[in-house]
Each structure stands twice: as C-alpha cells, then as structure tokens.
Amino acid sequence: MGAYIAVDWGTTNRRAYLIDAGGAVLDTVRDDRGVLAIERSEYPREVAALRERLGALPVIAAGMIGSTRGWVDAPYVPAPADLPALVAARADIPGEDVVIVPGVCLTGPRSDVMRGEEVQVLGAIAAGLAPADALFCQPGTHNKWVHTVGGRIVDVSTAMTGELFALLRGNGVLKGMLDGDVADGPAFRDGVARGAGATDLLVALFEVRAGVLLGALPADDAASFASGVLIGADVGSRNLSDRDVHLLASGPLADLYAAAIRLRGGRVVAVDNQAGFLAGIHAIWGLTR
Amino acid sequence: MGAYIAVDWGTTNRRAYLIDAGGAVLDTVRDDRGVLAIERSEYPREVAALRERLGALPVIAAGMIGSTRGWVDAPYVPAPADLPALVAARADIPGEDVVIVPGVCLTGPRSDVMRGEEVQVLGAIAAGLAPADALFCQPGTHNKWVHTVGGRIVDVSTAMTGELFALLRGNGVLKGMLDGDVADGPAFRDGVARGAGATDLLVALFEVRAGVLLGALPADDAASFASGVLIGADVGSRNLSDRDVHLLASGPLADLYAAAIRLRGGRVVAVDNQAGFLAGIHAIWGLTR
The missing domain is CATH 3.30.420.310 (2-keto-3-deoxy-galactonokinase, C-terminal domain)
Known part of the structure; x- marks a missing residue:
C-alpha cells in the first residue's frame, strides 16, 4: 500500500514514484512535465493529476520545482548541509499536503547552487551506497561535483x-x-x-x-x-x-x-x-x- | 593618382581603400559586404562595383575572401611566415587582375589558422609600428595572439x-x-x-x-x-x-x-x-x- 508520492521535478523532466512505508517503489510515472512546461498556477492541477494516477497521498518533491521558476521558491540551505537541515528548511504548500525540498548553496569565496542533486548525494550516503566522506560527480547539462564530509555536503562546484x-x-x-x-x-x-x-x-x-x-x-x-x-x-x-x-x-x-x-x-x-x-x-x- | 585597390575582406564587413603608389589612402569604402553576404559567383560583380567606385585598378584583397567560404581558397602558408612567403603563395584570379593574400597556419603539436590578421601584424612590423620580435594581441569575436621573431610569424593562438x-x-x-x-x-x-x-x-x-x-x-x-x-x-x-x-x-x-x-x-x-x-x-x- 502506498504511503506517499515522491517527485523528482526537474527543469525538463519529471519522475513521480508511489512509495510504500518501507521505501519500496510500487509505481512510477515519467514524463516531460518539467518546470519549464508548467505555469505556476497550474501546479495544484498537476499534483491532483498525479494523485489521480498514484493515489490520494502526501507528496514530497525535490528539484527545480522549488526554484524561482517552479511552484514556490524554497530558499537554498547553506552548506554544510545534511538531510535534517533540508527537512528543517522545507517548504510546505498550505492546504496541499505537499512538501518541497530546498536546494543547497555555497556562499563565501565561491558561490554555487544545486537543486535535486543534493537528495541523490545525501540519499546515497543514507543508503550505504557511498561513504559519508566522499566526492560525487553528477554529469548532465551542468555537471555537479559534490564533496561530503561526515554525511554533510560541504562543497559544490557546477x-x-x-x-x-x-x-x-x-x-x-x-x-x-x-x-x-x-x-x-x-x-x-x-x-x-x-x-x-x-x-x-x-x-x-x-x-x-x-x-x-x-x-x-x-x-x-x-x-x-x-x-x-x-x-x-x-x-x-x-x-x-x-x-x-x-x-x-x-x-x-x-x-x-x-x-x-x-x-x-x-x-x-x-x-x-x-x-x-x-x-x-x-x-x-x-x-x- | 590611385595605383591599386586594397580590400580587407572579412566575414561580415569589408573595407576597400584606394591607394597611390606611395602608399597614401585616397579614398575608402566601408560596408557590410563580407563573405557571408556574398555568393561565390557574385565576386566578379562585387569587384566591378568597387572599381566603378574607386577606379579601374589592380585589386589586392586579404581576409576571409581567401577561405573556403570566400571567392577562392588560398591555402594557408605554414608558420614561420613573412610577407615574401605570403606573396609567393598568393592566389591570382585569372582574367580579373585580383590578387588574394593567403592566411597563415600553424601545424605540428598545435593547429591554428589566421586570415587577414597576418597582414596587420607583418605590416605593423614593416612600417616600424612594432619591433620584429613581438607579441601581438588582436581582440575580436576571436582573439588572436601572434608571436613574431625576426619579422616572421612563428606562433598563432586563437x-x-x-x-x-x-x-x-x-x-x-x-x-x-x-x-x-x-x-x-x-x-x-x-x-x-x-x-x-x-x-x-x-x-x-x-x-x-x-x-x-x-x-x-x-x-x-x-x-x-x-x-x-x-x-x-x-x-x-x-x-x-x-x-x-x-x-x-x-x-x-x-x-x-x-x-x-x-x-x-x-x-x-x-x-x-x-x-x-x-x-x-x-x-x-x-x-x-
């Protein structure tokens, strides 16, 4: 039985997963309804359509949906950042039972930002797929280099x-x-x-x-x-x-x-x-x- | 009295000068008839129009007119290159009294090419505007760095x-x-x-x-x-x-x-x-x- 819907909501693509309480994936929807394809006012309808398909469940979304081009602007969490820090800074959409995970930023001598990749990195560590002190490389249109120490993101280079x-x-x-x-x-x-x-x-x-x-x-x-x-x-x-x-x-x-x-x-x-x-x-x- | 017509015939712009036997400029035409605006078959008409305006004189042209996108492909002269080497490798257009100055290329560990800038560099040295051993910088859409030794172009970086x-x-x-x-x-x-x-x-x-x-x-x-x-x-x-x-x-x-x-x-x-x-x-x- 599904417990919640997880959405990796990117710039051009979207992946939605129906997840049970144990973390297992029961169903998946992949499409091109990324944030560039959606007006801000359309998000309630988009989420309703996902629930129609996957079930009337809480939604947790990460990625560009939390950017100025997305549904709400979920401010970046400054590095060093771990999963509890992301949760503490989450954006809750009033009346929608939707949680949006913020990105991570680097401030100081260098400025950098990430949205969505931080969940992959910290999740890989949480799942034991990578050590707590590690260097990650995330190729794409923009490649992210992420350095973690003690399970916290301490450096990002895009x-x-x-x-x-x-x-x-x-x-x-x-x-x-x-x-x-x-x-x-x-x-x-x-x-x-x-x-x-x-x-x-x-x-x-x-x-x-x-x-x-x-x-x-x-x-x-x-x-x-x-x-x-x-x-x-x-x-x-x-x-x-x-x-x-x-x-x-x-x-x-x-x-x-x-x-x-x-x-x-x-x-x-x-x-x-x-x-x-x-x-x-x-x-x-x-x-x- | 004009002795010849010099043309700096670039990708997007063209400058034509009426020059006397002493090297003085008597008249100038500047327009946007660069090689991208001209079909190969149109060059005889273009040159005729310049002569109509500046006089029935020999034409010497340099720049992208000598490239594969220009009138004729005047093969690059390998560095080290000086003015006599450019003259020896010039392209003469049969029946047109038009000389096209070739560009300069670098072969070996690095490949690089230039067309038009070499005339500025070697001309500056010939006119005493720069020493024979010099580093030149030619900003533009592409910036050329040119190194000369003894009045010859020995290195080019674009x-x-x-x-x-x-x-x-x-x-x-x-x-x-x-x-x-x-x-x-x-x-x-x-x-x-x-x-x-x-x-x-x-x-x-x-x-x-x-x-x-x-x-x-x-x-x-x-x-x-x-x-x-x-x-x-x-x-x-x-x-x-x-x-x-x-x-x-x-x-x-x-x-x-x-x-x-x-x-x-x-x-x-x-x-x-x-x-x-x-x-x-x-x-x-x-x-x-």
Missing part, C-alpha cells in the same frame, strides 16, 4: 560542460563540425589530455576548427575530440589521483566521464542515482513525520 | 573569447543575466582575477549565475564580471609579466583587453590596426610588381 558543448554544436564557427557521434576512443582521449588542467580552454576549443581545416583532426573525430576537451577541462580541474569518484549517473555521458576520470588517475565507483534519490526522499519522509 | 561571451549572453542559464554594459571596473577586475590562470573556467562561468541568485554578485555587474572571467582566462593563459603586448585594436573591447593585460603585469603598446593593414598590403603590392 561546471557548464554540457551546456557549452551544446551551444558550440549549434552556433558559431564550430557549428556543423560537432554533429558526429561522441564516443570514448583515441580522439576523445586526445581531447581529455588537451583539456585537462588547461588554462587556455578558449584556445583549445578553436583547435577543433583549425585541426579540421588543416586535416590534422578527421572531421568524424571532431565531436569526440571537442567533448574530450570540455570533459577533460571539467574532470582535470581537480586532483583525482588515486581517489574514489562516486559517479551518480548512467548512460553514454556517464561512460565518457568514467573514461576521463580514469585517465586522470581516479577510481570510478558507479552509484545508482535513482536509488540515491529514492533513499534520500525516503529518509526525508521519515524525518517529516 | 581564443574563442568573444564568441563564447555572445553565445552565453544569448542562450542557456546565463541568458538574461549578461545584457548589461561591460565596463572596466571592480566587477570586471574581479572577473579577470577569477579567470586568469583558472583550470576550471567551466565552473567560473556558472558562478555568475550562482552569484546573482545568491545576491553575491549584483545583477548590474554580471556582464562585466563574466566578460572579465573570459578575457581574464584568455589574457591570463600566458605569462605577460613585464612584457610588451602590441594591441592591434581600438575601441571598448581593446580597452578591456588593455586593462586585463595590465592587471596581468603586461605593458600595452597600442598599434593602429588599420595602419598595420595598409602598410602590409602596400609592402605586398610592392613585392608583386
């Missing part, structure tokens, strides 16, 4: 790796050169070597164009090389030598990050990001009762 | 600085945050300090968004800070300490580069890029006779 690749593929002088498949291979690895630790990334990116024009870089390899430069710059900006990197992702992009992390001397520990999210939400559910 | 700023201003998560004026001031200088020498440029760019969201970066300062991060990354990737940098540009962008170069310990030597172009073309004209 790299615009995927967004930049998409922008360069669709616009400007590299347009038309990056349409090929990106795969781990010699071109990708050359790119990682070029990008890792580079202080001249802006120059490295133009080398894609120059290399193709001069025949030094086969056109079919350009996308893999460029992806390697960007992922190499991302992964190579930190010392991963002999270090466990908990990779909270799966699929082709995760494979590319895994290859780059290994090239930089890191050890890849794959962590199921959905399991992390569900464990985190279940712990939050327990803390709210 | 940084996609301006293109990336424009892409980030118009797309993605920074869209709407970078529409303010960019000016040299504390925010720009903070950006330069953040970007210079950074191996984590992809993270530094996201800090613009996080900083604005968290109130650490005033929204009005975001464009200047982001520009500073990118120009800082560009300028800061080389050791400029106590070094003369010959800045072949003028206007607001040149002012930003000058500020960044000085912050990084370099000495700015302003060089008139149009004077460089004209001196270079005049030397080429002399060598073709």
